Amino acid sequence: MCLSIPSRIVSIDELNNACIDTMGVQRKISLDLMPEPVQPGDYILLHVGFAIAKISEEEALESIKTYREILDSMEAAEQQESP
Amino acid sequence: MCLSIPSRIVSIDELNNACIDTMGVQRKISLDLMPEPVQPGDYILLHVGFAIAKISEEEALESIKTYREILDSMEAAEQQESP
Amino acid sequence: MSIQQLKEHLRHPSVISSLADDINKLGRTIDQPLRIMEICGGHTHAIVKNGLDTLVTQVVRFVHGPGCPVCVLPQSRIDQALYLARENGTILVCLGDMMRVPGSEGETLQHCRAQGADVRFVYSPLETLDIARKNPGSSVVFFAIGFETTTPTTAALVQHTIDAKIPNIKFHINHVLVPPAIDALLHGNRQRPDAFIAPGHVSVITGWKPYELLSQKHHVPIAVAGFEPIDILEAIRELLICHIKKIDITLNSYHRVVSYKGNHRAQELVDRYFDIRSHFNWRGLGSIPASALQFREEYSHLDAETSIPHIPAQDTHPTCQCGAILMGQSHPWECPLFGNACTPAHPVGSCMVSNEGACAAYYRYRGVSL
Amino acid sequence: MSIQQLKEHLRHPSVISSLADDINKLGRTIDQPLRIMEICGGHTHAIVKNGLDTLVTQVVRFVHGPGCPVCVLPQSRIDQALYLARENGTILVCLGDMMRVPGSEGETLQHCRAQGADVRFVYSPLETLDIARKNPGSSVVFFAIGFETTTPTTAALVQHTIDAKIPNIKFHINHVLVPPAIDALLHGNRQRPDAFIAPGHVSVITGWKPYELLSQKHHVPIAVAGFEPIDILEAIRELLICHIKKIDITLNSYHRVVSYKGNHRAQELVDRYFDIRSHFNWRGLGSIPASALQFREEYSHLDAETSIPHIPAQDTHPTCQCGAILMGQSHPWECPLFGNACTPAHPVGSCMVSNEGACAAYYRYRGVSL
Amino acid sequence: MNTSDLPEHIRLSHGGGGQETQTLIREVFYRSFGNDILLQAEDSALFHLNNSAHIAMTTDSYTVSPRFFPGGNIGKIAVCGTCNDLAMVGAKPCYLSCGFIIEEGFAIAELRQIATSMASELSTNGCQLVTGDTKVVPRGGVDGIYINTTAVGECCFTPPPSSSSLKPGQVLLVSGNIGSHGAVIFCHREGIDVDSGMQSDCRSLWPVVHALLPFQREIVAMRDATRGGIAAVLHEWADQSETGIQIEASSVPVQNEVQGFCEMMGFEPWHLANEGTFVLAVEAQAAQAVLDILRKHRSSAAIIGQVIAEHPQRVILQTPWGTRSFMEPPTGELLPRIC
Amino acid sequence: MNTSDLPEHIRLSHGGGGQETQTLIREVFYRSFGNDILLQAEDSALFHLNNSAHIAMTTDSYTVSPRFFPGGNIGKIAVCGTCNDLAMVGAKPCYLSCGFIIEEGFAIAELRQIATSMASELSTNGCQLVTGDTKVVPRGGVDGIYINTTAVGECCFTPPPSSSSLKPGQVLLVSGNIGSHGAVIFCHREGIDVDSGMQSDCRSLWPVVHALLPFQREIVAMRDATRGGIAAVLHEWADQSETGIQIEASSVPVQNEVQGFCEMMGFEPWHLANEGTFVLAVEAQAAQAVLDILRKHRSSAAIIGQVIAEHPQRVILQTPWGTRSFMEPPTGELLPRIC
Ligand code: SF4
Ligand code: SF4
Ligand SMILES: [Mg+2]
Ligand SMILES: [Mg+2]
Ligand SMILES: [Mg+2]
Ligand SMILES: [Mg+2]
Ligand SMILES: [Mg+2]
Numbered sequence A, B: 001m002c003l004s005i006p007s008r009i010v011s012i013d014e015l016n017n018a019c020i021d022t023m024g025v026q027r028k029i030s031l032d033l034m035p036e037p038v039q040p041g042d043y044i045l046l047h048v049g050f051a052i053a054k055i056s057e058e059e060a061l062e063s064i065k066t067y068r069e070i071l072d073s074m075e076a077a078e079q080q081e082s083p
Numbered sequence C, D: 001m002s003i004q005q006l007k008e009h010l011r012h013p014s015v016i017s018s019l020a021d022d023i024n025k026l027g028r029t030i031d032q033p034l035r036i037m038e039i040c041g042g043h044t045h046a047i048v049k050n051g052l053d054t055l056v057t058q059v060v061r062f063v064h065g066p067g068c069p070v071c072v073l074p075q076s077r078i079d080q081a082l083y084l085a086r087e088n089g090t091i092l093v094c095l096g097d098m099m100r101v102p103g104s105e106g107e108t109l110q111h112c113r114a115q116g117a118d119v120r121f122v123y124s125p126l127e128t129l130d131i132a133r134k135n136p137g138s139s140v141v142f143f144a145i146g147f148e149t150t151t152p153t154t155a156a157l158v159q160h161t162i163d164a165k166i167p168n169i170k171f172h173i174n175h176v177l178v179p180p181a182i183d184a185l186l187h188g189n190r191q192r193p194d195a196f197i198a199p200g201h202v203s204v205i206t207g208w209k210p211y212e213l214l215s216q217k218h219h220v221p222i223a224v225a226g227f228e229p230i231d232i233l234e235a236i237r238e239l240l241i242c243h244i245k246k247i248d249i250t251l252n253s254y255h256r257v258v259s260y261k262g263n264h265r266a267q268e269l270v271d272r273y274f275d276i277r278s279h280f281n282w283r284g285l286g287s288i289p290a291s292a293l294q295f296r297e298e299y300s301h302l303d304a305e306t307s308i309p310h311i312p313a314q315d316t317h318p319t320c321q322c323g324a325i326l327m328g329q330s331h332p333w334e335c336p337l338f339g340n341a342c343t344p345a346h347p348v349g350s351c352m353v354s355n356e357g358a359c360a361a362y363y364r365y366r367g368v369s370l
Numbered sequence E, F: 001m002n003t004s005d006l007p008e009h010i011r012l013s014h015g016g017g018g019q020e021t022q023t024l025i026r027e028v029f030y031r032s033f034g035n036d037i038l039l040q041a042e043d044s045a046l047f048h049l050n051n052s053a054h055i056a057m058t059t060d061s062y063t064v065s066p067r068f069f070p071g072g073n074i075g076k077i078a079v080c081g082t083c084n085d086l087a088m089v090g091a092k093p094c095y096l097s098c099g100f101i102i103e104e105g106f107a108i109a110e111l112r113q114i115a116t117s118m119a120s121e122l123s124t125n126g127c128q129l130v131t132g133d134t135k136v137v138p139r140g141g142v143d144g145i146y147i148n149t150t151a152v153g154e155c156c157f158t159p160p161p162s163s164s165s166l167k168p169g170q171v172l173l174v175s176g177n178i179g180s181h182g183a184v185i186f187c188h189r190e191g192i193d194v195d196s197g198m199q200s201d202c203r204s205l206w207p208v209v210h211a212l213l214p215f216q217r218e219i220v221a222m223r224d225a226t227r228g229g230i231a232a233v234l235h236e237w238a239d240q241s242e243t244g245i246q247i248e249a250s251s252v253p254v255q256n257e258v259q260g261f262c263e264m265m266g267f268e269p270w271h272l273a274n275e276g277t278f279v280l281a282v283e284a285q286a287a288q289a290v291l292d293i294l295r296k297h298r299s300s301a302a303i304i305g306q307v308i309a310e311h312p313q314r315v316i317l318q319t320p321w322g323t324r325s326f327m328e329p330p331t332g333e334l335l336p337r338i339c
């Protein structure tokens, strides 16, 4: 899957390296391949030590919202079935 | 004592090295420092991997003979004391 | 948003069930199960491991695609890696996956290392710089493999090597291109899949534009998808709708990281150092024109491949069903060698090589029994 | 004759007793015990270990001489060896004895190796060639010590290094000369010994001629002796006879290997590469003119000493009695440091340094109690 | 003699605790040394000696690098690891032997630190070091220091737990979060910063095993999940008992950071080594009571699955959405993945 | 804390079995681990376990280079050496543990040879290997293979022999020619040809110790003269018993070749290691009978001296011509001499 992991940028140094956090594990990676500026707090996709894309938080929140709706509608349905 | 051990030459190779025997232990040494020709069977004095002198068998036998005589005269004396 | 939250949502059991229900409901309207090829082994892995296929058995039949860069690498290329590793004074550096892949004699780089060769794996290609600096008397060869996702990281290493004037790094380039392979698969395949799931992280770099071109040329729906269970089910649902509505377009279901044009910076970097190879041999698919990269002429002094004697490509094992599996004509467990002569420890065909190969995924996660 | 036979004869208990009896009988005719200095530590070692002195206590008082090349080496020279060993990329090679000798800070080459320096001992200097060949990237320094016996073996290594064009061997030369040291000892020593036992294996190389010159100059009898108990007792008997008859000549009691002119081949080889150093500092004796060797001008490129910063010579410990012991004015056990602050593991003065030093020989084989 | 499973040379994976290790042991060591006690292949050997009741004995060598890591060091691990193997057969660690192999030039201050950790861990176990050996090898002969410890102890569980007696219906538990030791060690070797607070689980298990004594009859098997992780234990148990094992993937306790590390490297937490975490097979009726005791020692202890009759010799992972897959057995060396 | 006797870094001589080893053990290990059993400092620890009679336990690591040598290999020595340490306290070797640390790339054929030698030597001892461990380390992490063995056994001698109970008048014996193991190993390392037929004395001692059982009350102490040679044993005994020891230099049995080797290198045979030769202290009245039994196993066994009241804590060498000197204690690493 060209193994790539969402991670959060913790800090950026002057050599275009970033310290990133993956669920609590931090390591140094390269920003050499980033096509757009990033800053601490941004989420990026990490592949073999390189950030290769910024994760669109907007899009991510959008899908979370969609799934949240699915869940809510399911709960509503369940409550109807077993009142 | 500039530790040096009498050893017997077992064989000589074309690079002026000899295989020598020290009471049953054999090893390769250099003849680079030998001032006179030697051949298998000769006794030499060995110092840090070099033969540094040929042992005069004549002289060695001479001292053995002397000591043999001392021993013989002692035995004779003992026999006189306790017949 | 935290990553934690995002992940939890993308693996939520109820959402998964709900999506699978949707798909199964939609599927009532079609006669034959939809034949979807997931191109990328990462998707194969996620589908088999998570049992997603078993949730939609009636509606979808998965055709497992070329797999991953490791699987498609022909044995002769691994023989070259072994050759380089065994050279005196050479340190061969590669990414972890490569260590376990056997060449034509069954030997891996791990074996080669056990026999005394200096072979090291790195997590990031850039670690090679440090190895070269610490071993100035050695010649360091970076054995580069990967789809479009990984190629830019090799290009970044090339750039650092040149900029820092490090004299003792060379490269063995095995970077392949996904779209030409799909194109080849579609050409002259009578049982071609009805729809495709396009690789998500390859598309992060290339954008989804190349798949749009393929949709148009071959009249087939394609969805770019992420790798979480819900990402994949979402893509399946979209493709099913397209199929039902007979719309042959490319859809991007992986909005959060994939754009239409991709990562231009990565593309430029790759472009600077590499151009297209006229042909490249894909394990399981054979020779495909313009499907891989090579150093541009002006960087050929960095190419370690030029110093290697010709190593002939191996014939495929006559009984191996890889070809048929990749064409969607056969299932892994239908191959007589599956789990017998052919296991991940001793793979016969490409599909058994890495975790992402179809045969390997079934062997590891499903066996013949689950 | 076998070596076995020869050895047995030279250690035969009855012959030893008989010789000791002879000496004791002869001794009845003298008032004061004969003060014999054995110059060579090998003789000291043999006398103390075999208890030969205790067999002739009434007749002979032994004065223990300068000892061995290891003992007389000033600490500053060992500091130089440590300096070289600690250089990055340098392999320091020496003969086994050197490994345990402390420099001015108490550190030995063994310690230095434990701290990471590449220090190796060899049985034969020629083994250095192999070390240099196997480590082409390293600079190999042979730390050369020894009396006349050992110097030719260093010269042979120099010759091989030059002939085989081995670029990475250098030398640190610490070869000293015995006759100048004896000459220095005799000058202005009011309690000078009555007779000398000259070193047997040094004489194998030099011949006994140099001692004849010393006998003539200083009017003292000298006997060249071997190292077996009977060799030594034989020499003592001869010296006693000379003393009684007031004949101040040099006698060769080591006929089987020592000639008048010595080993001309070894002498020539030494001569080819080395000439006399104007002064050399002897531990325990101080600076003695013309008592050591150095590379001839044309071979100075092989000299590792030139690259070392000046390391000042250490003062002798004020309480150490080495000087008095070497002059025959004191016994090891009379020194207040003996066995207390000064032990073979932590020697204060030169006489405690190696097995051949007088203090070390007493400490190891006799203590204060035997 | 079929030795086709063995190559000509030893590979790192022969020491990885997985399939290749088993092959080596079977093809070389069992051939030379096979005897009834050895072939039990439990964590510790059980025998009688000079008219004693059951005695347990076990050995392990420790070559861990780095030597000091968050949560422990090679000395602590050398005592825990070996005493834990005794605890796993229900034996109290009593006497320990220790063989040090040290590289010339090793810092004595570091050796003291190691010895101090060992002493403190011995006291946790109530165990005495009674015989030792120290070898010093020239530079390059060893990577700093390696330690072998061997322990003997008194069996307190009747019957001793045994990994070949699993039966369908029994419940599987784990004593706490898994994988942290393997993750910490890998991170340190690969230069990954773990300020994040990941800590090796390195700890002595005798105290908790002692607390489990009242359930000695209901505890069927215990195994500390060292090299190869809990996957190695579960596969070995399934294999030896010829039963199936089913694990609820979502019940397996994994610390967040360890999960993050796994995603980054492409690992599964059940393949990561532990040094103070063990798996238990327990009769169903005692599962909750055993869990309660385990949780007093570590709150993350959990019931993770059960022994099943289907799929003998297989370990099945059940997802929360109802699908199933095999749990992969460990494959030796951990290699970070790109795909 | 007086640690002035310890330098900052470990030296080869800390493993040499001589004074520096003793200092390291005292200053580091006894400080951390001191307990009554350990402080006995015998070849094996003695204790009771689960209501047993006396049990003995001992451990050693084997790093010998070369691995194969005339008369044995690292496997043979790993079993002999450890079993011998049990035999020296009058215990029968019963159960052995074994920890292998193997370098990646080691030839499996060689490992088989080593295991085969171990098995054969185990059978000589009537001992079983019951638990083991295999670690594989990356190239350079170890020099080929190191082996730790730990053995437990049943004490058969009542009272167990003890090195601190020597009394004046007792007689000292050695079980055969000394120094051959040390000589063979040194020769091989230094590339000295030993076609001459020098062979390591490497052998198991339980058979001869078993034959000595009838004299268990008269045998005061036994010690295999490994690192540091018989000089190390004699000095330790003199030291611990606070007696003097007098040795007839000419009675110490040394093979011709070993003597030749010693003269060449400037060594004394009593400083050379043995691997199947032991020293005994025996009540005078039983000395001849014990010698007779020893000679049935090795014709070169000899009475070499006696315990004396004078010169407490000293070992005295008596020459055939009636003079005396101290026997030098071993000083760690053997270094060939020029003077
Ligand atoms: S099981 Fe092996 S041989 Fe068969 S199709 Fe798959 S890869 Fe090819
Ligand atoms: S005992 Fe030491 S200090 Fe005293 S004289 Fe001898 S060497 Fe010098
Ligand atoms: Mg190589
Ligand atoms: Mg150096
Ligand atoms: Mg164990
Ligand atoms: Mg264990
Ligand atoms: Mg265990």
Ligand SMILES: [Mg+2]
Residues within 6 Å of the ligand: E132, E133, E134, F059, F060, F061
């Ligand atoms: Mg030991």
Ligand SMILES: [Mg+2]
Residues within 6 Å of the ligand: E132, E133, F043, F044, F058, F059, F060, F085
């Ligand atoms: Mg022991």
Ligand SMILES: [Mg+2]
Residues within 6 Å of the ligand: F060, F081, F082, F085, F226
């Ligand atoms: Mg031992």
Ligand SMILES: [Mg+2]
Residues within 6 Å of the ligand: F043, F084, F085, F088, F223, F224, F225, F226
């Ligand atoms: Mg012993």
Ligand SMILES: [Mg+2]
Residues within 6 Å of the ligand: E059, E060, E061, F132, F133, F134
């Ligand atoms: Mg183990």
